[in-house]
Amino acid sequence: MGKRPTIRDVALRAGVSVATASNVVNGNRPVGEASRRNVVAAIEALGYRLDRAASALRGQSTRLVGMVVPDINNVFFAGLVDRVEREAERDGYDLLIASSSEDPAVERRRVEALIARRIDGLVVVPARDDSLRSLKGDDRPRLPPIVLLDRGTESAGFDTVRADCEAGGYAAARHLIGFGHRDIAVLAHSEHYQNIAQRIAGCRRALCEAGLEGRERVVCGGHNLESLRGAIEIELHRADRPTAIFALTNICALAAIKAARGLGLEIPGDVSIVGFDDFDWMFALRPYLTTVAQPVDDFASSSWGLLMRRLSGDAADAENIELPCALKVRESTGPARSRLKAVVEAHL
Amino acid sequence: MGKRPTIRDVALRAGVSVATASNVVNGNRPVGEASRRNVVAAIEALGYRLDRAASALRGQSTRLVGMVVPDINNVFFAGLVDRVEREAERDGYDLLIASSSEDPAVERRRVEALIARRIDGLVVVPARDDSLRSLKGDDRPRLPPIVLLDRGTESAGFDTVRADCEAGGYAAARHLIGFGHRDIAVLAHSEHYQNIAQRIAGCRRALCEAGLEGRERVVCGGHNLESLRGAIEIELHRADRPTAIFALTNICALAAIKAARGLGLEIPGDVSIVGFDDFDWMFALRPYLTTVAQPVDDFASSSWGLLMRRLSGDAADAENIELPCALKVRESTGPARSRLKAVVEAHL
DNA sequence: GTGAAAGCGCTAACAT
DNA sequence: ATGTTAGCGCTTTCAC
Numbered sequence: 001m002g003k004r005p006t007i008r009d010v011a012l013r014a015g016v017s018v019a020t021a022s023n024v025v026n027g028n029r030p031v032g033e034a035s036r037r038n039v040v041a042a043i044e045a046l047g048y049r050l051d052r053a054a055s056a057l058r059g060q061s062t063r064l065v066g067m068v069v070p071d072i073n074n075v076f077f078a079g080l081v082d083r084v085e086r087e088a089e090r091d092g093y094d095l096l097i098a099s100s101s102e103d104p105a106v107e108r109r110r111v112e113a114l115i116a117r118r119i120d121g122l123v124v125v126p127a128r129d130d131s132l133r134s135l136k137g138d139d140r141p142r143l144p145p146i147v148l149l150d151r152g153t154e155s156a157g158f159d160t161v162r163a164d165c166e167a168g169g170y171a172a173a174r175h176l177i178g179f180g181h182r183d184i185a186v187l188a189h190s191e192h193y194q195n196i197a198q199r200i201a202g203c204r205r206a207l208c209e210a211g212l213e214g215r216e217r218v219v220c221g222g223h224n225l226e227s228l229r230g231a232i233e234i235e236l237h238r239a240d241r242p243t244a245i246f247a248l249t250n251i252c253a254l255a256a257i258k259a260a261r262g263l264g265l266e267i268p269g270d271v272s273i274v275g276f277d278d279f280d281w282m283f284a285l286r287p288y289l290t291t292v293a294q295p296v297d298d299f300a301s302s303s304w305g306l307l308m309r310r311l312s313g314d315a316a317d318a319e320n321i322e323l324p325c326a327l328k329v330r331e332s333t334g335p336a337r338s339r340l341k342a343v344v345e346a347h348l
Numbered sequence: 349m350g351k352r353p354t355i356r357d358v359a360l361r362a363g364v365s366v367a368t369a370s371n372v373v374n375g376n377r378p379v380g381e382a383s384r385r386n387v388v389a390a391i392e393a394l395g396y397r398l399d400r401a402a403s404a405l406r407g408q409s410t411r412l413v414g415m416v417v418p419d420i421n422n423v424f425f426a427g428l429v430d431r432v433e434r435e436a437e438r439d440g441y442d443l444l445i446a447s448s449s450e451d452p453a454v455e456r457r458r459v460e461a462l463i464a465r466r467i468d469g470l471v472v473v474p475a476r477d478d479s480l481r482s483l484k485g486d487d488r489p490r491l492p493p494i495v496l497l498d499r500g501t502e503s504a505g506f507d508t509v510r511a512d513c514e515a516g517g518y519a520a521a522r523h524l525i526g527f528g529h530r531d532i533a534v535l536a537h538s539e540h541y542q543n544i545a546q547r548i549a550g551c552r553r554a555l556c557e558a559g560l561e562g563r564e565r566v567v568c569g570g571h572n573l574e575s576l577r578g579a580i581e582i583e584l585h586r587a588d589r590p591t592a593i594f595a596l597t598n599i600c601a602l603a604a605i606k607a608a609r610g611l612g613l614e615i616p617g618d619v620s621i622v623g624f625d626d627f628d629w630m631f632a633l634r635p636y637l638t639t640v641a642q643p644v645d646d647f648a649s650s651s652w653g654l655l656m657r658r659l660s661g662d663a664a665d666a667e668n669i670e671l672p673c674a675l676k677v678r679e680s681t682g683p684a685r686s687r688l689k690a691v692v693e694a695h696l
Numbered sequence: 697g698t699g700a701a702a703g704c705g706c707t708a709a710c711a712t
Numbered sequence: 713a714t715g716t717t718a719g720c721g722c723t724t725t726c727a728c
Contacts, residue, residue, distance in 0.1 A: 402705035
């Protein structure tokens, strides 16, 4: 029940210097076979464990990586954290996690706190596209490599990983248009995110191609489920209500479903819904949601790969990876009924 | 663009000693008003930030807390992480997170890794009830305070926080019995967790009281959604299939819904389902799930409170907190139809 | 290949 | 209330 053994104890017991002991622990320099075996034996016997707090101070790596997400409670971000944690563990890194609550000020604080821990690198889903730009601007010494995930513009000089949201939006809108929909509501938390803007842009492109320019109505309802529901409900209440909703995030899709249900509208009979993001529990939604799936696994492995590349000293220009989305056609979308016909049917 | 300023630089610029500078940074000892202002000004001017890697090494606190969960991807655990992270941030701690993938061996490794980081404390949802017992047994020096959350037995000497699962199980079963259900399937990932066992025990108590002793059938299907679905599907296929399912976790509930739907069974017409855990997106499930809600917020604040108490030096006996569940009656449960009657109706 | 020694930046004694 | 100093446990020159 003594104190925890230090590397000095190991060296002493193995009859070598601390330098040699250190070198066998973290293979920085070659060590003779005899010494190595003695050291390994001593480590075993003493139950020695490297004190990372100390090696962090002296060495140049902490084997600690930070991750900041807007809201871990959101299944999409939770999935990202889960995947990145796996990558990190595989490579012997620990993951320091922080949530920004979608607030750039909180985010800034959290990022600073992580940097104060001397993390080797940072994966961030920023609260705003440019919320980390000021970091880069400062002539800050020792800013660790940062990769922006999902959100964030290419311009700020960070490595980025995101989905090809324009194509995703385009595919979803084409699908809806193919069913004859002409009045499409686009539900988002805000237009002021590059990924959201691109989803909208893709949607617009499809509409234009079909000669339906300007027929989309963009509805923004914030990050809150209830406020989103309220926002889309207003549209659904109108006489010329949309026959389809393109919900731009998983929360938006839930809000759209709730609003439609609350108003007694059938999905997809009265209103079609296509969502964004895909989760295995979604089959339990009735109807099973047609959605644009983002490549969550690739998000994690790509961002991790980018980070590791920087950590291994690569000083190339910022890289911007764009990954494809996939439209999953399921049950929540169908042919548009004319509203007039719908009214007549309702009175039968 | 020089190196990062150290506390020495601050002290120099403020015209005080490093000790004084340190004391204003982390208020360990009182400092005169004049000095304090000088130091604060110097910090501001230099853009100084405390290097936690260094203070971790020297001091006795790292202001770092670890959290280990079986699977962050599970919304229930993600919610826990989210809440604990909030508590931690409020108190100036950072959260080091790890996922055990429901594997005690992985968990052990992760816990050891966290301890090697000199974390101040640990919140763990253990992979097995007793997977951390061996830790306590070892005559390990400097084992940090650990609180077990959700799972884990009281016997191992750790502080614990969990729900009153027996009462939750009892309430759910009573509800089902009140609707006339006599054949109830209980779907769980495994019986070998104390919290699950208690949910089953509560269920049994209700059944006994109603003179229905032994009428429950416990079905275990592992942690995987599909394997759970397969397991309950078998029950649903039998001629004497249950008229109600009590799903003991949120994954189990999803699996039950999927199985019932796959077999074309109406919920609750053909089979009632009551779940466990409650999330705001569940309203999107049709029907809206009747469920036993666990007090997630209290889980987090209680476990955090316990941890902070230990960190402030309290050496009392292990405390075991039990929090109440709440049955939320919604749409997925209803009167039992006799199977015979159901068959007749089906042929009309 | 190996060892001796110098700190990393900070906090905690111990002085004053 | 403030200053001086000795390390925390480790990695890393720099010798040999």
